[in-house]
Amino acid sequence: MTRNHVPIIQFVGAARTVTGSKTLLDLPHGKVLVDAGLFQGRKELRLANWDGFPIEPSELDAIVLTHAHIDHCGYLPRLVKMGFEGPVYCTPGTLALAKIVLPDSAHLQEEEAAFANRMGFSKHRPAQPLYTAAQAQASLEMLRPVEYGAPTTVHAGLEVTWRRAGHILGAAWLRADLRDAQTTVVFSGDLGRPTHPLFLPPDPIDHADVVVVESTYGDTEHLDSDPDDVIARVVNDAARCGGVVVIPAFAVDRTEVVLWHLDRLMAQGRVPQIPVIVDSPMANRALEFYRAEALRGSPEIRPEYHGRELFPALDVQQTTSSDDSKALNTRRGPMVIVSASGMATGGRVVHHLANRLGDSRNTVLLAGFQAPGTRGDQLRSGATKLKLLGQYLPVRAKVVSVELSSHADRSELLDWIRTADYPQMVYVNHGEADAADSLVEAVERELGIAAVAPCAGERLRVNGHRSARGPEGR
Numbered sequence: 001m002t003r004n005h006v007p008i009i010q011f012v013g014a015a016r017t018v019t020g021s022k023t024l025l026d027l028p029h030g031k032v033l034v035d036a037g038l039f040q041g042r043k044e045l046r047l048a049n050w051d052g053f054p055i056e057p058s059e060l061d062a063i064v065l066t067h068a069h070i071d072h073c074g075y076l077p078r079l080v081k082m083g084f085e086g087p088v089y090c091t092p093g094t095l096a097l098a099k100i101v102l103p104d105s106a107h108l109q110e111e112e113a114a115f116a117n118r119m120g121f122s123k124h125r126p127a128q129p130l131y132t133a134a135q136a137q138a139s140l141e142m143l144r145p146v147e148y149g150a151p152t153t154v155h156a157g158l159e160v161t162w163r164r165a166g167h168i169l170g171a172a173w174l175r176a177d178l179r180d181a182q183t184t185v186v187f188s189g190d191l192g193r194p195t196h197p198l199f200l201p202p203d204p205i206d207h208a209d210v211v212v213v214e215s216t217y218g219d220t221e222h223l224d225s226d227p228d229d230v231i232a233r234v235v236n237d238a239a240r241c242g243g244v245v246v247i248p249a250f251a252v253d254r255t256e257v258v259l260w261h262l263d264r265l266m267a268q269g270r271v272p273q274i275p276v277i278v279d280s281p282m283a284n285r286a287l288e289f290y291r292a293e294a295l296r297g298s299p300e301i302r303p304e305y306h307g308r309e310l311f312p313a314l315d316v317q318q319t320t321s322s323d324d325s326k327a328l329n330t331r332r333g334p335m336v337i338v339s340a341s342g343m344a345t346g347g348r349v350v351h352h353l354a355n356r357l358g359d360s361r362n363t364v365l366l367a368g369f370q371a372p373g374t375r376g377d378q379l380r381s382g383a384t385k386l387k388l389l390g391q392y393l394p395v396r397a398k399v400v401s402v403e404l405s406s407h408a409d410r411s412e413l414l415d416w417i418r419t420a421d422y423p424q425m426v427y428v429n430h431g432e433a434d435a436a437d438s439l440v441e442a443v444e445r446e447l448g449i450a451a452v453a454p455c456a457g458e459r460l461r462v463n464g465h466r467s468a469r470g471p472e473g474r
């Protein structure tokens with residue numbers, strides 16, 4: 001096995017795009033991958049999941065995860081399939097959520113392959129899943145929980161500390177201390193908003209020589225407008241005309257934030273008590289975890305929710321089987337169906353859209369980021385027809401967008417970087433090219449720190465950034 005003498009950071013995924021987070025630390029004493037995310041969204045991105053990995057996965061000494069969203073951990077079973085043998089370090093919350101999302105992801109991969117085989121869609125015969133349920137299970141057995149704030153030796157030359165990111169339960173930004181290079185690299189993972197209704201804000205950075213920061217909203221300020229007004233209008237409209245509100249929501253966290261708003265509106269009497277159905281096995285399991293974490297008083301959750309039931313004003317109906325889900329097809333409105341996936345790229349929401357898009361009484365409420373080319377993006381852009389389940393269907397339902405992002409916006413990203421003492425370089429990743437370039441420009445102009453949005457596969461030396469005004473210099 002060859003070892004570099006120069007510490008290298010390599011931007012394997014999420015470079016000038018928003019999914020597929022994978023950053024390799026190729027260090028003198030070992031190789032560690034920060035996040036192992038799937039590419040999602042456009043077909044050419046999804047196909048990139050089938051590309052090779054820049055090194056033999058068996059050469060990886062460890063993987064460290066920031067959080068359990070699939071675009072940060074969903075490639076793990078693929079690496080296991082290709083020979084990675086562990087370990088994988090993450091927070092206990094990420095471990096718990098990975099047990100929910102990875103088997104589900106494997107199930108979707110297997111289902112898609114089986115569906116393509118039945119319908120003759122695939123160019124490959126027979127179509128293969130990216131990975132199997134057994135490989136997802138094997139990757140779960142490699143997970144090692146580490147607490148927030150506890151420096152953990154990942155291998156001889158690298159100590160990593162997980163800090164609160166306020167993005168989803170278990171989410172962390174990582175402080176990676178490269179001992180040989182005497183360099184501290186901070187990885188934002190996905191950074192939450194200080195205003196998340198359930199979570200405490202992200203921890204400040206303190207010392208960093210290099211900051212690798214996401215830029216999902218690197219060119220955007222979230223609107224100040226109150227999402228409650230938009231949601232109330234949509235729900236009241238559905239209640240009046242017997243319509244169905246279909247909300248494609250990321251199963252983890254977005255579902256809870258949607259429920260938090262509906263709960264508040266119903267408690268305040270601003271909308272009538274119409275049924276709210278959560279129709280996603282993964283979202284339902286994540287919902288149980290959120291409820292349990294609030295009850296036990298998780299240090300990530302705002303103290304006002306400790307020891308209490310989340311969403312007390314809502315009668316949330318949770319489907320338990322695919323028959324329950326299918327039964328919704330013939331159920332009349334008014335009702336709200338919250339279902340995954342969040343960009344309508346797969347999952348049960350695809351069936352609900354196929355079933356409800358043709359009726360002008362219904363509304364599709366888009367509640368978050370819609371990657372270019374996804375069905376959610378097409379709907380938001382005013383598509384008059386949508387390809388679902390192998391056919392084009394007319395869009396007669398209303399389409400409304402609401403800002404419920406669990407990602408920091410441009411100002412919030414800059415504010416968080418400001419909490420770092422004297423970084424010498426900011427690498428901007430995890431954003432579409434325009435968003436990444438825009439944040440690069442803002443970091444240089446507003447913070448006076450050199451910044452770059454690296455290209456996919458780019459390898460850069462990560463020593464020599466030690467700040468003269470670092471801890472010893474102060």
Ligand SMILES: [Zn+2]
Pocket residue numbers: 067069072167190
């Ligand atoms: Zn995320």
